[in-house]
Amino acid sequence: MILSCNIQFMVFMLFSNSLYLLSLYFLNFNVEFYFEYEILSLNSSSIVFIFLLDWVSLIFMSFVFFISSLVIKYSDEYMYGDKKLKRFIWLMVLFVFSMMLMILSPNLVSILLGWDGLSLVSFGLVNYYQNVKSYNASMLTALTNRIGDAAILVAIAFLMNFSSWTFSSYLEIMKNEELMMIVSFFIILASMTKSAQIPFSSWLPAAMAAPTPVSSLVHSSTLVTAGVYLLIRFSPMFSCNMYYFLLLVSLMTMYVAGIAANLEYDLKKIIALSTLSQLGMMITILGLGEIDLVFFHLLMHAFFKALLFMCAGAIIHNLGNCQDIRCMGGVIYFMPLTCACFNISNFALCGLPFLSGFYSKDLIAEFLSTDGCGFSIYLLFYISVGLTVSYSMRVSYFLNLKEVNYFSLMYLSDNNNKIMLKGMIGLVFLVIVKGSVLMWLLFPSPLFLTLPFFMKLMTFSMIGFGVYFGYELSCMKHTYMQKSMKFYKLSNYLVNLLNMPILATFGLNSYFLRLSKMYNKKFDHGWMEYYGSKNLFELMKKFSKLFQLFLCNHLKLFFLFVFIFILLILLIF
Known part of the structure; x- marks a missing residue:
């Protein structure tokens, strides 16, 4: 194998x-x-x-x-x-x-x-x-x-x-x-x-x-x-209204996924929600018509998201399949190479300067700033960018800076996963340099956007807000969160993506399942069976019995038909 x-x-x-x-x-x-x-x-x-x-x-x-x-x-x-x-x-x-x-x-x-x-x-x-x-x-x-x-x-x-x-x-x-x-x-x-x-x-x-x-x-x-x-392939056929619809839906997805990721404790789900947030960012900039930039961010995102999951899998594998970030802490002391790869990919996700994510995300933020699409869209986008930094900071804090919070019998070491490390190190180099390389290759001339001073500082201020907000969420006492029932209900509501599974999945599935049950009972096992296979079978069985009767008594029937024929002739004449 x-x-x-x-x-x-x-x-x-x-x-x-x-x-x-x-x-x-x-x-x-x-x-x-x-x-x-x-x-x-x-x-x-x-x-x-x-x-x-x-x-x-x-x-x-x-x-x-x-x-x-x-x-x-x-x-x-x-x-x-x-x-x-x-x-x-x-x-x-x-x-x-x-x-x-x-x-x-x-x-x-x-x-x-x-x-x-x-x-x-x-x-x-x-x-x-x-x-x-x-x-x-x-x-x-x-x-x-x-x-x-x-x-x-x-x-x-x-x-x-x-x-x-x-x-x-x-x-x-x-x-x-x-x-x-x-x-x-x-x-x-x-x-x-x-x-x-x-x-x-x-x-x-x-x-x-x-x-x-x-x-x-x-x-x-x-x-x-x-x-x-x-969407990139079909983009020439979209009208302005469709682009605007995509912009609104993707902005909402990006914002909701960012909030949910900040309140989630499952490591893999946090990274999954970050994927949802980045997909929202791609379709947001596609809604503004920047197709080349969407494709550029799609390529960059592939590298650091694959590396994030691979590092998370190595950590979960060593922790005996535990995925709760509250049960982690101090992993960097035992698995320094894995945590270094994880932090590099996390920083690339945040858009730290000169990593691969920076080249696409910074351009996306500046193109949205120059588009003039409205203050509410502008603000919602930058808050979502801040939330991206926030959940990245939160995950890094729980993994690296929190106190050790797992069983003493666990043996954590990078030596446990040498083959996995080869795959991760193969990606981490590209996460660092591939953004600048593709920037030089894909765009025929350097892209430079002139913005007012406060709009240039908006990205840095949102990154600072994200770092602070992520740190505060990480340091928040869990006992307070458990005691405050309102906060618990609100966080549960937001983690479930505004109850999206209930509204869009479980809330709708029940109607179709009931309808299919009724169709199965009334049609498949009811009228369709009566007038279909079952009735045809009974009809064929009756005809076969009748034909069998004729075949078994054909001489008697022959004489009977001859007798009836002679009787009819006598009656008529």
């Missing part, structure tokens, strides 16, 4: 390096390739499979392969001793290739294949530890994503009016058509479900029931980023 993991690691790493070099060539010479493969031709109709190779798809694929290779290497030790490790690795590989199919295709039908593949494989991965909690989380994930799958199916039906499902060939020409506006609405709905925007946010924290390597892959470059990538 170790040999199999190493082979997959090397193959994915080779793909990653090759695609990255190819993407730089395509970017430098502005090259695009369409590959068409005809699967079936019937009369005047033909089914054609199309691949689009441009620098966007190639560089994104290289990042996905690179992170996947390190996650597979990481899983080799994290999942050591698991009896179904082979199945787990192959599920991860299927997950990656479903993402590849979605990235490469400019055709909505083949996008649906990759989109559905992501949903199906994510169900198996979230439900990998087969218990009630994992099953509920996987069902919630799959059913929420089915809304997006259905939306893409409806979009495919509407695109039949344009004689082709290869949308890239007529996207800008037909953007003012009424049908294309309907298609764009369904594309936005599909992307909101996959990227967990409000009101479809409840599945993202619930999916933390999956193993940590799965969370690292899902939250960095595959499942949740598929919705943002689809």
